[in-house]
Amino acid sequence: MVLAVKTVNLRIGYLDEEEEKIQWAVRGVDLEIQEGESFCLVGESGSGKTTLANAIAGILPPHAVTQGKVYIFDKLVVDDSSRNYNGVRGRIVNYIPQNPGTSLNPFLTIEDHFYYVLRDLYKYDKSKSKSIAIETLSKVGLTSEILDYYPHELSGGMKQRVLIALALASNARIIVADEPTSSVDASLRAGILGLLSKLNKEYRVTLIIVTHDIKMTSAICNRTAVMYSGEIVEIGKTSIILQSPKHPYTRMLMECVPILGVEKPLKPLPGEPTRIFEDISWCSFRERCPYASVECKTTPSMIPVGDDESHFVKCWRFHEVA
Numbered sequence: 001m002v003l004a005v006k007t008v009n010l011r012i013g014y015l016d017e018e019e020e021k022i023q024w025a026v027r028g029v030d031l032e033i034q035e036g037e038s039f040c041l042v043g044e045s046g047s048g049k050t051t052l053a054n055a056i057a058g059i060l061p062p063h064a065v066t067q068g069k070v071y072i073f074d075k076l077v078v079d080d081s082s083r084n085y086n087g088v089r090g091r092i093v094n095y096i097p098q099n100p101g102t103s104l105n106p107f108l109t110i111e112d113h114f115y116y117v118l119r120d121l122y123k124y125d126k127s128k129s130k131s132i133a134i135e136t137l138s139k140v141g142l143t144s145e146i147l148d149y150y151p152h153e154l155s156g157g158m159k160q161r162v163l164i165a166l167a168l169a170s171n172a173r174i175i176v177a178d179e180p181t182s183s184v185d186a187s188l189r190a191g192i193l194g195l196l197s198k199l200n201k202e203y204r205v206t207l208i209i210v211t212h213d214i215k216m217t218s219a220i221c222n223r224t225a226v227m228y229s230g231e232i233v234e235i236g237k238t239s240i241i242l243q244s245p246k247h248p249y250t251r252m253l254m255e256c257v258p259i260l261g262v263e264k265p266l267k268p269l270p271g272e273p274t275r276i277f278e279d280i281s282w283c284s285f286r287e288r289c290p291y292a293s294v295e296c297k298t299t300p301s302m303i304p305v306g307d308d309e310s311h312f313v314k315c316w317r318f319h320e321v322a
Ligand SMILES: Nc1ncnc2c1ncn2[C@@H]1O[C@H](COP(=O)(O)OP(=O)(O)O)[C@@H](O)[C@H]1O
Pocket: 014, 015, 025, 043, 044, 045, 046, 047, 048, 049, 050, 051, 052, 061, 275
């Protein structure tokens, strides 16, 4: 098995001007993603998903502070404060942003988008980039007709497909998609997810999907990590996590979304992820946790759940979460 992504004790922070301290958006993440996996990062807004995804995709803002390591296919791209994604960003790992509307240049045709990306990456000329554009657009269900269109002439779903085609054209082995369906119509969501899943299955592209919607994970990802306040608090096969969530937070996430075929009252999540400025020595979910007790005053470690070798949870009392 080849590792597409590996992070070692990764911490990412941003200076909070008001507090004059670093807010740690990602805290001590150790993660391994195999080549060809489809992997979801799930959690509420503010839990650190985008920051972690951006570190993998090589698009952290310059003011972000990094500690620890990130490897993309064996290449060390983050080594504490030094970050070097040359030859990786855009080529090996590509990113599909949340809002396709603002990521395409309104003054360029779709054909030109392909040309400029492929010229910059591989020095391809117009005719070579056009033939690659036609080939990859067909893989995402679009015809060559749209090559002459400008982004504003396309629907949201078509723009999202163009971005996926651009990532494919660049030969990306890893695609990171941040909330890929949040800006498209509900009717188009299944199509976009189906397309990403096809790329994963047919072309073995490693997929990393960021979502706040835990039920979306089952549609596409074979493994899921649940993030809370910058940490991975539960990780394992998606089917097992959805059937038998072990972290009280995962359970809460599931209770606030409708699940097809399951009738249940929806409980909104009270509170929000805690913003963390210093190392803490207690469980970050303690204030919101219905199971919290005296042992939760110490930080839980990642504990194997035992129902599957890949299922781990960061909670002292996971046995009691039924
Ligand atoms: N570019 C940034 N500059 C400063 N703070 C940021 C930046 N991006 C994210 N944050 C902060 O980091 C935390 C995690 O954010 P983010 O990674 O976007 O989480 P999520 O994707 O789960 O919503 C939030 O508190 C957010 O305000």
